[in-house]
Amino acid sequence: MSRAGHPALRALLALGLAAVAPVLAAPAVSAHQAGDLPTNTRGAQVETEGEGQAMEFVANLQYNDSGEAQNGSDIEFMRLGKKEYALAGTLREGLQIIDITRPRKPKRVAVYDCAISQGDIQVWTRRGRVLASYTADGTVGAAGAASRCGRDLDLAADDAGTVIVDLTKPKKPQSVSFLPVGAGSHNMTIHPSGKYLYNSNSDLLTAGVSPFITIYDISAPTKPRFVQDFGIPFVPTSLGSESHDITFSADGTRAYSAALSQTLVLDTTDPADPEIIGQIIDPAVNVAHQADPITMKDSDGVERTVLVVTDERAGAAASVECPGGGLHLYDITGDLETAPAKIGAWFAPAFSLQDGSTCTSHVLRIYPRQKLMTIAWYAQGVRVIDLSGLADAAADPLANPLAIAFGDGVGMTEVGYYTLPDSDSWSFKTNKIKRDGSFFGYSNDLVRGFDVFRYDGSTIGDVKPLKPKNLKPKASARVEGSGRSASLVLLVPAAVGGLLLHRVGARRRRTA
Known part of the structure; x- marks a missing residue:
């Protein structure tokens, strides 16, 4: 059967997704409380041959020599001088610090021993230090308390929250502080100022009297200060109302919270005291997982902002078919941010019956200047999407909230992908894009560990180049503490x- 699938299967899946997507998947109540679980299988060695378009598999790096699932989660990057690093989170395998200066030969240079689960990562600089946050979803447990971060920060097994680590010297990571959050840190997001952290606990059952986003002042990283538990709406008869993930606008005046059964637009002009200005409750979205904006000009030169919300259908539980949950698109231009207008939904063109491995959209990254997106799709590997038509799709007077695209439509076109038989990709991002559109992309995979892929740019053409910012502190910088x-x-x-x-x-x- 071709990748697009038999026409009858394609039509059946399209009909099912359009009509009953919210009903198909029963919520996986325990899936997020201790991090996602690998659902694909692997042999003694990971696969090196797969199927793709305009992409090639380059390299794999294992986090341990067990021959079993490697439990990769989030991934971020930092450039220090001439060296470039990937920071790969794991489920209780610690923060992996990988030299990717030569992308075809990735080399692990250190592991920050912090045996906590989820491992969501953010990177920022503060007073001459390069800092990263590292999350514990649920409690750190006995293993986390016994690992280095637990010993350094005097953590107990029942603690939950976020660790801050100093990566100024990548080969010698240092514990800095711990931000306790009783409901746990599934994800956290650093405000562009570097002075505030917003925590998303993602609990399916409301953690307190009402759902909330915990806000910390981290302007003094060694002494983080609790600001408030910012209350957000409770959505009745839903699988949960807590924030799952938050993305800030580049200028820090807006935040977008994907909160399971709702998506919120926040005014964060004062990041210590945000205000809710918009809410999306879309029955076609089973689990609002991530919400990222992109602002572009349409063909008439009018600037438009579109919010991309991922549906992690069933909370990444094992699937019976693909493509699972897709990307839901909302026009939030100007006054529409108070009442977002849906312009359609996009799904990966991957039609198949599953044997139980997870298949749904997951962690994405948008590159606004390049009008590109990278996204992980669990068992369907990694994907590259051209977003250049989104502004025109939003401007189209015939834009329809029921419009569904598979691979091409609603202003988005898949231009590259790579799937391996044992793929279980949790996150897929890049730190650098060449003018010809080509780049090395890095996947953190629950089954496979750290993968390097190359997209050749042949299906996109020239773009504005993306270059990583040098975070190396100046020699004269004052380093606090x-x-x-x-x-x-x-x-x-x-x-x-x-x-x-x-x-x-x-x-x-x-x-x-």
């Missing part, structure tokens, strides 16, 4: 001043 370095910054001026005073005094004595 870094012991000897901070002392030297203070001692050197004092020593110079003392020497000058000594010389002045000596000159006065000579002339007396």
Whole structure:
């Protein structure tokens, strides 16, 4: 059978997805409380041959030599000087720090020993330090408390929340602090200012009197300060109302919370005291997993903003068919952010019956200047999507909230993909895109571990290049709480001043 599938199966799946997608999947109540579970199977060695378009498999790196599932989760990047690193989270295997300066030969340089589950990652800089956050969904457990982060930060087995780690020296990661959140940290997001952290607990049962987003002030990373539990709406007769994931606009004035049975638009002009200005309750979305905006100009030069909401159908439970949950699109231009208008939904063109492995949309990254998206689709591997038509789709007077596209439509076109027989990709992102559209993409896979793929750009053409920002601190930067370095910054001026005073005094004595 071809990748598109038999026409009858294609029609059947399209009809099912359009009409009964919210009903097909029973909620996986326990799926997120200790992190996702691998559902695909592998042999003693991971597969190296698969199926794709405009993409090739490049390399794989294992987190352990067990020959079993590697439990990869989130992935982020940092560039320090001439070196580039991928930061790969895991379910209780610690934070993997991987040198990707030579993408075809990734090399692990360190592991931050923190045996907690979920491992969502954010990276930012503060006062000369390169910092990362690392989440514990549910409690850290006995293993987490006994691992290095638990010992350094004096964590108990029943603690839950987010660890902050210093990666200024990638080969020697250092524990900084811990932000306790009783309901756990499924995901957390750093405000663009680097001064606030928003926590998403993603619990299917409301954690308190009402659902909430926990906000911390992290302007002093060694001494994080609790700000508030910001209440969000409760959605009755739903599988949950807690925030699952949050994305900030580039200027930090807006946040978009995918909160299981709802998606919220927040005014975060004052990040310590946000305000809800819009809400989406869409029965076609089973589990609102991630909500990311993109702003582009349409063919008439009018700027439009579209919010892309992923449906992690059934909370990543094992599937009976593909493509599972898709991407739901809403026009939030101008006043529409208070009442978002749906313009359609997009699904991966992967039609198949499943033997129990998960198949649904998951972690994505949007590259606005390049008008591209990368996304992980669990058993259906990794995918590259052209978003260049989204603004025109939003502007179309015939835009229809019931419009459904499989691979091409509603302003989006799949331009590359790669699927391996043992794929179980949790996240897929890149840190660098060439002008010809080509890039190395990095997948963190529940079964396979760390994978490198290359998209050749042949199906997209020239784009604006994406270059990683150099986060390496300047030699003269003041490093808060870094012991000897901070002392030297203070001692050197004092020593110079003392020497000058000594010389002045000596000159006065000579002339007396």
